[in-house]
Amino acid sequence: xxxxxxxVPRHVGFIMDGNGxxxxxxxxxxxxxxxxxxxxxxxxxxxxxxLGVKTVSLYAFSTENWSRPKDEVDxxxxxxxxxxxxYTHKLIRDKIRLIISGDLEAIPxxxxxxxxxxxxxxxxxPEFSLNIAxxxxxxxxxxxxxNRLIDGHFTSVTxxxxxxxxxTSTIPDIDLVVRTSGEQRLSNFFMWxxxxxxxxxxxxxxxxxxxxxxKKAIEWFSGRKRRFGGI
Ligand code: FPP
Numbered sequence: 001x002x003x004x005x006x007x008v009p010r011h012v013g014f015i016m017d018g019n020g021x022x023x024x025x026x027x028x029x030x031x032x033x034x035x036x037x038x039x040x041x042x043x044x045x046x047x048x049x050x051l052g053v054k055t056v057s058l059y060a061f062s063t064e065n066w067s068r069p070k071d072e073v074d075x076x077x078x079x080x081x082x083x084x085x086x087y088t089h090k091l092i093r094d095k096i097r098l099i100i101s102g103d104l105e106a107i108p109x110x111x112x113x114x115x116x117x118x119x120x121x122x123x124x125x126p127e128f129s130l131n132i133a134x135x136x137x138x139x140x141x142x143x144x145x146x147n148r149l150i151d152g153h154f155t156s157v158t159x160x161x162x163x164x165x166x167x168t169s170t171i172p173d174i175d176l177v178v179r180t181s182g183e184q185r186l187s188n189f190f191m192w193x194x195x196x197x198x199x200x201x202x203x204x205x206x207x208x209x210x211x212x213x214x215k216k217a218i219e220w221f222s223g224r225k226r227r228f229g230g231i
Contacts, residue, residue, distance in 0.1 A: 007222040009175035013057040018181025018205030036207035063137035101167035102136030138191040
């Protein structure tokens with residue numbers, strides 16, 4: 001498909017699955033897969049931006065991921081921290097606004113501070129947003145939103161009220177979800193924001209998800225007829 005025929009989604013969400021299996025296939029520890037997974041993020045985010053996508057969301061660590069062995073959890077946080085440090089230059093140079101969705105209270109203090117500092121430094125970039133879900137779960141996000149409204153003495157709420165209290169209040173709904181590694185579920189990933197998203201599943205494992213794979217997903221999206229409940 002020629003690039004001019006592509007219908008480019010405004011907001012793409014990635015469920016980056018299959019790092020562990022990718023490593024296992026190579027006889028390596030699971031953390032090696034996460035390492036490689038972190039490496040492809042820069043390429044994929046850059047390619048999204050080049051194609052005209054305006055917002056990218058990444059599922060880095062879910063509220064359910066705490067049940068993994070402690071050394072794997074520690075390693076994912078460490079990787080995230082390294083990734084943000086390495087990526088800072090590009091965030092500023094390419095004017096990428098960083099948004100973090102999730103409860104940062106339970107994550108390591110140095111990672112939390114890095115996140116808060118980068119959110120502040122990039123908050124005025126209007127063109128492109130990168131939303132990383134860390135210690136995130138969609139149900140917890142909705143419960144949090146409702147509790148914030150209760151604190152504000154609301155006695156009944158509208159969809160708009162809830163939307164205002166979500167971590168994603170400043171970005172549009174997700175148009176396309178890409179999940180790698182053959183699993184076909186949302187796993188508590190921005191369920192409110194995905195209400196009308198197209199869902200693309202591929203058997204490719206996340207560390208193998210390069211530009212060409214992104215192009216395939218967007219070509220597939222271009223062929224979808226989005227009706228939003230109409231006919
Ligand atoms: C799923 O693969 C992946 C994760 C739970 C973590 C994703 C984290 C990264 C890509 C690295 C850090 C993130 C950033 C934003 C730098 P899995 O472990 O469930 O793989 P498996 O299903 O093959 O076991």
